[in-house]
Amino acid sequence: MSSGGLVWGCCGLPTADDYIQCKKCMKAFHLACLTSSSGSSDLVVPPWICPACTNQLPKGGNGDEIPVGFSPNVTTRPTKRQALESPPGSGPDLASKEDLRCVVQEVVQREIEGLAAKISGSLRLVLNSELKTVSAEIKDMKDSMNFMNTKFEEMLRDQNEAKVIIADLKAENASLTSTVKDLSARLNSIEQNARSKNVEIQCVPEKKNENVIEIVTKISKVINCNVSSENIASCTRIAKLNPGHPRPRSIVAQFSTIQTRDKFMAAVINYNKQRPLHDKLNSANLDIDGPKTPIYVVDHLSPANKALHAAARTAAKQKGYKHVWVRSGRIYMRKSDDSNFILVKDMDTIKNLV
Known part of the structure; x- marks a missing residue:
């Protein structure tokens, strides 16, 4: 009988609980049926061969036959596992x-x-x-x-x-x-x-049609030097560094000899020393109309020495030097009346002042 796709080899009741199949004929047997017939449940452990298939197995003979004492219902494990690629049921x-x-x-x-x-x-x-x-x-x-x-x-x-x-x-x-x-x-x-024979006369008022040689000779009379026109090689006014400045152009007089020039400068210094501050050499001494203005007679310096002289006067004000003067084209400085003088040779001398 078959129930649910199973072929039964025992009672054939259509129940599928607690059964085992024969590995030869693939028939199903209830465990209860097998137990009742044999009296022991140890004989129905898979893999299992039903009694009918067991009776059909050959007995004795060559190596393919079942050994003596072999029980088909005793569970044994194969010595070798079925090959992985072998078909089902071929092992x-x-x-x-x-x-x-x-x-x-x-x-x-x-x-x-x-x-x-x-x-x-x-x-x-x-x-x-x-x-x-x-x-x-x-x-x-x-x-x-x-x-x-x-x-x-x-x-x-x-x-x-x-x-x-x-x-x-x-x-x-x-x-x-x-x-x-x-x-x-x-x-x-x-x-x-x-310029060793020259003097520069500053701040003399300018007039049209003036004779600068006469101005120099008149100054020499005022300072008691008595220099004649024959002792003057040349005399002219020079251009101002700053044309817009109202100060008159300076007069540069060149004497015939250095001795005459030195004599003229010494007379100017003596005249100013003998006069008070307000009455030193001025334009009134020359009978020049207009306000009374001081007149300065100094050495005629070269452009480089003029710049050096201006820098020395600025440094003297900044560092407290009392005297700055020019003698024979050379510039000197003195910090006080009793200190030694300093000869200003170049700008480095001014920079090193203390």
């Missing part, structure tokens, strides 16, 4: 749970190995592709670094050459500066020596 016994576990492990291991091989191949391809790109970029970077290194070495070489050139230029500039300074001093000395 000597049905697969046990351990066999199934081994089969599953082999399948899973084989799948994992195959997947690992695929992943490894894919990774190898991806890595090779990426490594080619990275290798190309590294090569480009290396080329760029080599190029930059070459340029850097060229810059260092150019910089070293520039340092040598700059050092040479500094030395040459220092030499030229010293030479220019020496030449400027010589030129200034020559210009000042050319």
